[in-house]
Amino acid sequence: MHKKATKVDMTEEKQSLIAQLKSEKDTIQSLEMRSDDIETYRDKLIKLSSVDYSILEQENMSSIYKMCCGQLFEARECQQCKRVSTNIEYYTILTLPVPQNTNSDIRLCFELFSQIESLNHSHNMFRCTCTIKESDFPTSASRLACLSYLPSHLIIQLARFSYDYARKQALKNQTPVVFPVTGLDLSSFTLSSKLKTPLDASQPTLYDLCGFCVHTGARTTSYGHYIAYSKAKDGAWYRFDDNYVSLVNDIEKEIKQPFVSQNTYLIFYKAKRH
Numbered sequence: 648m649h650k651k652a653t654k655v656d657m658t659e660e661k662q663s664l665i666a667q668l669k670s671e672k673d674t675i676q677s678l679e680m681r682s683d684d685i686e687t688y689r690d691k692l693i694k695l696s697s698v699d700y701s702i703l704e705q706e707n708m709s710s711i712y713k714m715c716c717g718q719l720f721e722a723r724e725c726q727q728c729k730r731v732s733t734n735i736e737y738y739t740i741l742t743l744p745v746p747q748n749t750n751s752d753i754r755l756c757f758e759l760f761s762q763i764e765s766l767n768h769s770h771n772m773f774r775c776t777c778t779i780k781e782s783d784f785p786t787s788a789s790r791l792a793c794l795s796y797l798p799s800h801l802i803i804q805l806a807r808f809s810y811d812y813a814r815k816q817a818l819k820n821q822t823p824v825v826f827p828v829t830g831l832d833l834s835s836f837t838l839s840s841k842l843k844t845p846l847d848a849s850q851p852t853l854y855d856l857c858g859f860c861v862h863t864g865a866r867t868t869s870y871g872h873y874i875a876y877s878k879a880k881d882g883a884w885y886r887f888d889d890n891y892v893s894l895v896n897d898i899e900k901e902i903k904q905p906f907v908s909q910n911t912y913l914i915f916y917k918a919k920r921h
Contacts, residue, residue, distance in 0.1 A: 692733070696720055696795040696838055699735045715739040718796035720838045724789045735795070740802045745820050753826040753914070756805065761836045764790045795838040797851050801916040808867060808912075817867040823908035828856045828899050831916055851918030856898075860913040861906070876901070 700718055708716065721734040743756040807820045834840060834852040846852065858877040865871030875887040876895065884895040895901050902908065 690844075692720075692842060693838065693844060695733065696735065700796050703737065712739065713798075714800045715798050715802055717741060717794065717798045717801065719792055720795035721790065721792045723791075739798075740804050742804045742806050745805050745807055745822050745824060747820060747822060749822060751822055751824045753803070753824060753831070756824065757833065757836050761791070761793050761841075764792075791841070793838045793841050794833060794836050797833060797837070797918070799851060799918045801854055801918070803914040803916070805912045805914070807862075807910075819866040821909040823905060824911065825902055825908050826856065826859075826911075826914055828902070830855070830919075853919040854916035855919055856914070857917045858915040859902075859911050861910045862912050863906070863910050 696718060703716070704713075717738050719736045719738060721736065723732050723734070724730070725732075743753070744759045745751070745756060746759060805824060809818045809820070810816070811818050831854040832852060833854070834846060837846065837850075837852065839846045856878070858875065861874040861876070863872050863874070876884060876898070877887065878884055878898075884898040884901075886893045886895050886901075902911075
């Protein structure tokens, strides 16, 4: 007769697995990677992303968190020694930049988010180990962010709100942004795409819209009026404006209306089933 595993046994087993995964992660991160030989480390970078997410899963991730939690992979290249450092972060709401003064769609927001950024200003420069003896001299670098794990339910926040410290006032970017009702394809913004490796078939990259929120009447989220749009189980779309609920006959046409395209700031997508 087999002895039943106790709660203590299971906890010890999980702690042992987490320790093993963290050790594997540390080993990969200790590699000295250079941008001119990044292909050598492609598999290691994919493995690093996978191992780090496995650690998160083992550390009692709630069901709701698991539904909305995605992983961001960031690489920074020192312009002085060409070393590449990596960082992994998690999000439940993905914040995307909004271009200024031009009609846009959400893919352009993703392109801005994932483009190579130059870190050569005093407020965002970083210190590389190549200048460790000159600790007061930060180096210039380039930064690339991409989506290394996409959740089943993707919540997007458009970064429309900012604060002008010189003029001491809140600002709102009302650039029109339209977004697809079906078939939002994010495969080109993934870590696998950047490294030119096959996509993990188990990971979602195609999404359908299930809701969005509009903010009007103020330059800050502390004030103003909120209107929500939501898709029902039968596929019908509804608009929720305080205690008024109305059917939306053509959601694609609604999204293109200036009132919506200029003021939407939260967008909810659900992954298509394989």
